[in-house]
Amino acid sequence: MxxxxxxxxxxxxxxxxxxxxxxxxxxxxxxxxxxYRVRKRRAKIQSEPELRGALGPWPGAQFLQPASVDGKTFTFLGQTARLGDDWNHPSFPKLWLYNLHYQDDLNAKGSEDRRELSAYLIDSWIAANPPAEGNGWEPYCLSLRLVNWVKWFSWLESQHLKREWLISLSRQADSLERQLEFHILANHLFANAKALVFVGVFLGGKQGNRYLYRGLDLLGKELKEQFFADGAHYELSPMYHSILMWDVADLLALKQASRLDVLNSEAKVWEECFVKGMEWLRAMVHPDREIAFFNDATLGIAPTLEDLEEYGQKLGIQLPPSYTPQTLSGRILQASGYSIIDWPGNHRLIADVATVGPDYQPGHAHADTLSFEFSLFGQRVFVNSGISQYGDDAERYRQRSTAAHNTVEVDGENSSEVWSGFRVARRAKPFDVKIDNNHSGISLQASHDGYRRLRGKVIHCRRWFATDESLMIEDELQGNFQRAVAHLHFHPDVTVEHEGKSCFRIRLPDGKSLILELSDSWPNLVTSHWHPGFGVSQKIQKLSVEFSGPRLNTQIRWSSS
Incomplete structure (x- = not known):
C-alpha cells in the first residue's frame, strides 16, 4: 500500500x-x-549533386584533439571503446555515439596529416549508416557532421571527391532540411542553420541555393533572437556560449574561403556578434582563463578563450584589449544578468543574478540562482559543481540541483524546479539587482522568488560586499521555513581546516591562506564532488551551513602582502 x-x-x-x-x-x-513524432524520417534519393566551385581550402582554426588514431578505437567523454561495424550499438551511451557521428576528427588538430584516415572514416560512416537510420541521421548529428565534411572536402580537388561522398552529403542535407529543430530551438536550430549555409556554399544549382538562402534566413533570425545586447548567448551557459562563438567564427571563415557576395553583408553582423560575445566570455572566465561553472558547464568540451582569441586573430578580427583591473571594481552584465567584481592581484568574483535562460528552452539551466564562484591570487577557491554527464538519472538531477552550487537551499527544495534531464518547471526570478561602487567598497545585492512557491513564501536576499582584502556575504530569508542550508564548495586544490566552531582556514596551493568566519549557524564540513570534465568526478570539501535564524553572514578575509 x-x-x-x-x-x-x-x-x-x-x-x-x-x-x-x-x-x-x-x-x-x-x-x-x-x-516529428508522427512523420517518418527519410532521406530523398538525390540526382547527381552539382558543385558550386566557390569554396577554397578551409582557412579556419582547430581546437579539438583527435579522438582516434586508427579509425576503430575512439575516446569520447573520458571513455575509450573499440568500434565494430555497428555505429549505433546500444552498449554505448547515446552521447558517446553522438560524438562518434559528429566526425570531428576530420578537422581536429593535425588532420591535414591524416588524409587517408579521414577518407576511411567517411567511407566507414556511409557503409554503416543507411539513409535515415540510426543516431547519425538525427538533426544535430547531421548538422555537425555536414560542416565537418564540407570543411574537409574543401581541401580536395574536385576529381578526388568520390561520387558516393557527394551523394551522401546531398542526402544528409536533405534529411536535415526536413527535420530542422523547431521543437528544440536555441543552439540546436543555430547549428542546423549553420550546416545549411555550409552545404549551400559547397553545392551549386537549385539544391545548393535552397540550402544557402534558407540557412542564411534562419541564421539572421536566430542571431537576433539568441544573443543579448551584452554579447551573451541567451542559454547563459559559458560552455555553450563558447561553442556558439566558434560557430560564428566558422561562418566568418566560410565567407573568407568562398568570397560569395551574398555573404558579405551577413559577415558584418557575424563579426559584431563575435566581438561582443568575446567581451562577454572574457568576463565569465576566471584568472586561469577557463570558464566559470554556471548552468551546464565543464572543461574540455568547448573551445577555450585562448582558442577563440587565436581564431579571431587568424581571421583578422580586431578585439579590444583585455581588461586588467587597477582598482577594486564591479559591474553587472545588464542584458544577461551576471555580475563581476574584480580586484587587482588576480582575484575575481562571478555572481549569478540572472534568469535561468530563455523561458521556452531552459534545457541547460541549473537551480543556481544567486550562486557565485570566486578566485583569489589566480586560484579558484569557491566553485560550482559543473557537469560530468547528461541523461535522465539521479546524478544528473544532483548536478543541476541548488545543493550543488554556492547558494542557499530552503526546506530541501531547489530554487528552480529542475527535473528530468533537460527540463525546468517553475523558475526562480531575480529582482532588485543593484551594484554600488563607493569609497568603502563594492556592494552587490539581489533577491529571488524561487521559494515563494513553498508554503512559507520565502524570498532569498543575498548581498556581497567587497573591500580590498575581504568579501562579506549576507544572506536573508524573508518568510517561514523549517530548514535552510547555505552550500559552499571548495576547489580540489585548496584545503579547509577548522579553527573554531564557526571559523575555518582555507589554504591555497601556493601557501597563501584566507580566513572564513560564519555568524550564528551550524556549519558542517563534508565531502562533495566537482566535475571539471565529462566522465570526471573529483572529491572536494564542502561547507553545509545550516541557518540558526533568518540571517547568515559569511566573512572571508585575506592579506595581499
Missing amino acids: QTDCRILEATMKRFWFLLNTVRYLKLSQLFYQVF
Missing part, C-alpha cells in the same frame, strides 16, 4: 512538473514535437 502511494505521489509530481514546463513553450514547439 505504501509503495502504491509513493508511485502515485511521484506520478502526480511528474505530471505537475510537466504542466509547469509546457506552459512556457512556444506553440510552434508543441506543433513540431507532435509533427
Whole structure:
C-alpha cells in the first residue's frame, strides 16, 4: 500500500512538473514535437549533386584533439571503446555515439596529416549508416557532421571527391532540411542553420541555393533572437556560449574561403556578434582563463578563450584589449544578468543574478540562482559543481540541483524546479539587482522568488560586499521555513581546516591562506564532488551551513602582502 502511494505521489509530481514546463513553450514547439513524432524520417534519393566551385581550402582554426588514431578505437567523454561495424550499438551511451557521428576528427588538430584516415572514416560512416537510420541521421548529428565534411572536402580537388561522398552529403542535407529543430530551438536550430549555409556554399544549382538562402534566413533570425545586447548567448551557459562563438567564427571563415557576395553583408553582423560575445566570455572566465561553472558547464568540451582569441586573430578580427583591473571594481552584465567584481592581484568574483535562460528552452539551466564562484591570487577557491554527464538519472538531477552550487537551499527544495534531464518547471526570478561602487567598497545585492512557491513564501536576499582584502556575504530569508542550508564548495586544490566552531582556514596551493568566519549557524564540513570534465568526478570539501535564524553572514578575509 505504501509503495502504491509513493508511485502515485511521484506520478502526480511528474505530471505537475510537466504542466509547469509546457506552459512556457512556444506553440510552434508543441506543433513540431507532435509533427516529428508522427512523420517518418527519410532521406530523398538525390540526382547527381552539382558543385558550386566557390569554396577554397578551409582557412579556419582547430581546437579539438583527435579522438582516434586508427579509425576503430575512439575516446569520447573520458571513455575509450573499440568500434565494430555497428555505429549505433546500444552498449554505448547515446552521447558517446553522438560524438562518434559528429566526425570531428576530420578537422581536429593535425588532420591535414591524416588524409587517408579521414577518407576511411567517411567511407566507414556511409557503409554503416543507411539513409535515415540510426543516431547519425538525427538533426544535430547531421548538422555537425555536414560542416565537418564540407570543411574537409574543401581541401580536395574536385576529381578526388568520390561520387558516393557527394551523394551522401546531398542526402544528409536533405534529411536535415526536413527535420530542422523547431521543437528544440536555441543552439540546436543555430547549428542546423549553420550546416545549411555550409552545404549551400559547397553545392551549386537549385539544391545548393535552397540550402544557402534558407540557412542564411534562419541564421539572421536566430542571431537576433539568441544573443543579448551584452554579447551573451541567451542559454547563459559559458560552455555553450563558447561553442556558439566558434560557430560564428566558422561562418566568418566560410565567407573568407568562398568570397560569395551574398555573404558579405551577413559577415558584418557575424563579426559584431563575435566581438561582443568575446567581451562577454572574457568576463565569465576566471584568472586561469577557463570558464566559470554556471548552468551546464565543464572543461574540455568547448573551445577555450585562448582558442577563440587565436581564431579571431587568424581571421583578422580586431578585439579590444583585455581588461586588467587597477582598482577594486564591479559591474553587472545588464542584458544577461551576471555580475563581476574584480580586484587587482588576480582575484575575481562571478555572481549569478540572472534568469535561468530563455523561458521556452531552459534545457541547460541549473537551480543556481544567486550562486557565485570566486578566485583569489589566480586560484579558484569557491566553485560550482559543473557537469560530468547528461541523461535522465539521479546524478544528473544532483548536478543541476541548488545543493550543488554556492547558494542557499530552503526546506530541501531547489530554487528552480529542475527535473528530468533537460527540463525546468517553475523558475526562480531575480529582482532588485543593484551594484554600488563607493569609497568603502563594492556592494552587490539581489533577491529571488524561487521559494515563494513553498508554503512559507520565502524570498532569498543575498548581498556581497567587497573591500580590498575581504568579501562579506549576507544572506536573508524573508518568510517561514523549517530548514535552510547555505552550500559552499571548495576547489580540489585548496584545503579547509577548522579553527573554531564557526571559523575555518582555507589554504591555497601556493601557501597563501584566507580566513572564513560564519555568524550564528551550524556549519558542517563534508565531502562533495566537482566535475571539471565529462566522465570526471573529483572529491572536494564542502561547507553545509545550516541557518540558526533568518540571517547568515559569511566573512572571508585575506592579506595581499
